[in-house]
Amino acid sequence: MKHPCKYHPGTEALWYCAHDGLYLCQQCVDGDEDHRMEARCLLCNHDLLPAVQSQVGPLWQRLGRYLRLPFSLPLLPLLAIWPVLATLLPPLWAMVPVALVAGLPTFVFSAALMTLRAGPRKSRKAAFPGWDCLAESASWKSALWQALPASLVIGLAALLMVAVSVPVGLLVAVIGMLLVPALWLAVLVQGAEPGAYAAVGNYIVSAPRDYAVAAGFASLGCVSVVALVGVAVDVLPLPLVQGVAGLLAAWWWLVLAEMCGDIAARHGRLWGLNQGGRRVTLPLAERRQRAQLCAGRFDKVLLTTSKIIKTKKATVVDWQHHDRLLAVLGKEDERIALAESYLNCLVGAQAWSVALELVARQRHRDSQWLPTAPALRLALAEGVYPRDPKLAVALLKELHQKYPEFADLGEAYLLLAKVLAEAFGLSGKAEQYLRYVESHCRDVRLRQKVADCRLAWG
Template sequence: MKHDCHYHPGDPAKWHCGECQTHYCTRCMPDADSRKRHALCPHCSRAMRYLGAATEVVPFWNRLSAFFRYPFHTDPLIVIAICTLVPLMVKPNLLGVIITLVLAVALLKYTYDVIRHTAEGHMKPPAVSVAFTGSGFNIVILQLLVFVVMGGLVGAAAMVGGALLMMLTLAFVVLALPASIMVLAMERSVGAAVNPMNLAVLISRIGSPYFLLYAYLILLTLASGAAQDFAATHFPVWFSQPLAGFLNSTFTLILFHMLGYLLFQYQEELGFASDLQDEEAPGDVQHQDRSARFDADIDINLKDGNYDRVQSMLKEALIKDRDNPQRIGQLFQLLSARNDTAELYRYHPRILGWLANRNDGDSLATLLEDLEGVETGFRLDDPELAVHCARSLYQRGQYKALLKLLQDFLKRFPDSNELAPAYLLVAQALANGLNQWEKATAFLNFIQKRCANHPLHGQIATYLNQAENREPLNGPKASFAVGE
């Protein structure tokens, strides 16, 4: 069953809290450990159930092309080549028979490992070594025992209930064969793989897609048989035999990969959880990033309407890291949305600096107007910050807000090194923005007389000449000439 995240509708849930009955996606749980399947609920701090990829996996009928590409990866091709071609090259003696049987067992082991590998979330085939090393070679004996037990069940049904019960039992055995293969691959148990109740529960939990997959498997089997028959009919023996073996192995891998994917798709209904393992999960990348957990908590609390809680969290964060631009921006957005002018006034130096760094002159003008409402005649006490904000206001065309911000700058900061930049901005706002050339010229003359030692002094003559000609006060043009 597909579950969406409670806080991000449309995003598949990866975690579920049984206490709060809430589903969370990876954005809500950046600190969760999906590999260890461990995460604590942001609300009640209790361990949550990991849903894996159950809520976002693509249905198997939408990725048929990927199934057919699966055997043509390097590893399965090598396994197929070894298990198909080597038996054709050995002599038909005892040693050749043994080699052929061993390779047949290795190929069958590999196909059953494909089911488990896929069910665990690996969409890339297992390595070549899986076919020839490790445990699991007894799968051949287990599968033979399953066939024997199933045949015994059909025979017992014939003796107990006659032909009718035998046909019903046979129909069930044929229908449940894919389910039996899946159970055997996952549990390595003959009893579980032949238990009618166990198989019936598996089929019922998957539902109608099981029968759709069954139809695909029949078509694959018929296609494999037809391809092998075509090869035997139209090609010489030396070519048709390896081709038939290759086709048979290829279709078998496709079939077993589909069975494994069905388990992966319906993992939640079947009582286990796995995720895509071929790439690192986003949650693991951010596992050590505490700021990601903090941002997720802010997002959750905002969507729950806990605005006071979010405000307290941000203020506490700014005590630990007072100049963190991300937290300052979040606090500004929250205080603006809540129209909390008192708190805006309290944090105004940091917020104004943050807005100036973003060159957000429009928001600066609005905030300065709000601060004026809290403190009549509000002025900044920091000359560098005042000029920094004025520059952003000028670039956004907020000329009147700039003039108000820099009003009485000489009186408040008579010895500041920012005096020349401040009054140059005033002159540019008056001339370029408000078309008040006489006032602009007066400020330029003041800079020329008062700020003789400032680096800007050498450019004032150019500005005065532009003001006299009613040209925009843009200063000297850049020159790339190289002196001799």
């Protein structure tokens, strides 16, 4: 059974954390999305294991299936084309390369089969690629780059058998074929170009057990084919021998392609193959926080958020987040102590309704509570006086006693006068503050405003 991600139940897990005992998707780990060779747990920072390896049995358990695969109905035409064409060719040594060319449809179909198996899971519902793959240049290119090493090994082995001795030729075939699946995988993963061959080691090392099965089949299967053809030479006429060779080659080719495709499907994620997993969309810090929250590690999240709110870049959301966490963790003292800084951020962002909630919360605990910084009081009063004139008055009154040095006292009292006159109809009180502004502030602009106010209130 495939495991879902612990924190994204709709997503298949790609990783397993042995430390926390959790299956995790790509969103929930710290890893490079394009090279999914390794990733670390966002909770414990330990290296993660690929989830696939822990849930799929070894490749050899399915060996029987692979060996029977070429005889499934959609592949039978391929098993026929190669032997028929090979039989029809005149039995000359010079015709051997041409007989090999008869395998082209099989090569292309095999390349398409591997691509299908290794591709996104959705498209894997189709059991076999369609015959239209023979019209795709991408399949042809992959097929040729995959056929090249296999043909070279066979050619070299045949040459040595004829020129030196049969055992030497067989030995070269046995050893050379061990590498062929890796070369096929390299072309499959890296693309159809000579540079792809350089990555061969990667596919052998990162999936050693499964690779051993495929390499074993490639090598032993090839030698068995050669042996069978050797027997056939003695008992059958040459055209039929060519036909038998074509049939066995097609079978070998398709079985190996299916095995390589399956290896790629199992391990391709680690090699950067797109298997249709959900793309990672959120930044790492946010994903880490989400994972920690899901895991209930609030203390860890709190460490991060308290660092964030100390920076100038902290947003209202960051503050709200931090405030909520403090509430969840029952750290009321810290919450009270931070209220003014939080309010400062809210005022800066003009989040007036949240600011009012915060003030109400604070004043619920301590009915006399008001922010201490006069500039913050003025800014808050400016923002909230249409909604809460009482609070605005509380924020602004007696400022000259508490903060005689406050530079914007004139502005503050002008606003206070305005609130008193317009919201409460207390024009007498308002006049007192206007006079204070007149007598204490020399700013021409302020005096002009005072005059305007008097005019407006009649």
